[in-house]
Amino acid sequence: MLQHVSLEVTPALVDREIAFLALLGFREIVPPSARLAELSRWVEAEDGSAQQLHLMYAEEPTVMRPAHIALVRPAYELLLDALRGGGFEVLEREPHWGSPRAFTHSPTGHRVEVMQFAPPRA
Secondary structure, three states: OOOEEEEEEOHHHHHHHHHHHHHOOEEEEOOOOHHHHHHEEEEEEOOOOOOEEEEEEOOOOOOOOOOEEEEEOOOHHHHHHHHHHOOOOOEEEEEEOOEEEEEEEOOOOOEEEEEOOOOOOO
């Protein structure tokens, strides 16, 4: 299991990033130390998987393209509607492994892929 991924964000956009990630099924949690809380904000998947994203403060965040994170969300259509309703552009792509999928960008510009279900295990 992938436990967490760290993404750089500007302090000025971190509240918008948290709100964006809430649309994707994450809730904010408190980092485990005061020092980490000074350097970042954390979110965790609401599905009980303990998967986290750590938003690390950076005045000039590194946003790698075409690199991205991919999230599986069974309530796919509802999620896309929520993203569009939140003002985020959603670009639907050809399904992979039969799974509908789409891309969007966070307020900082990180590319996020959303899939309805994961590929089958080999």
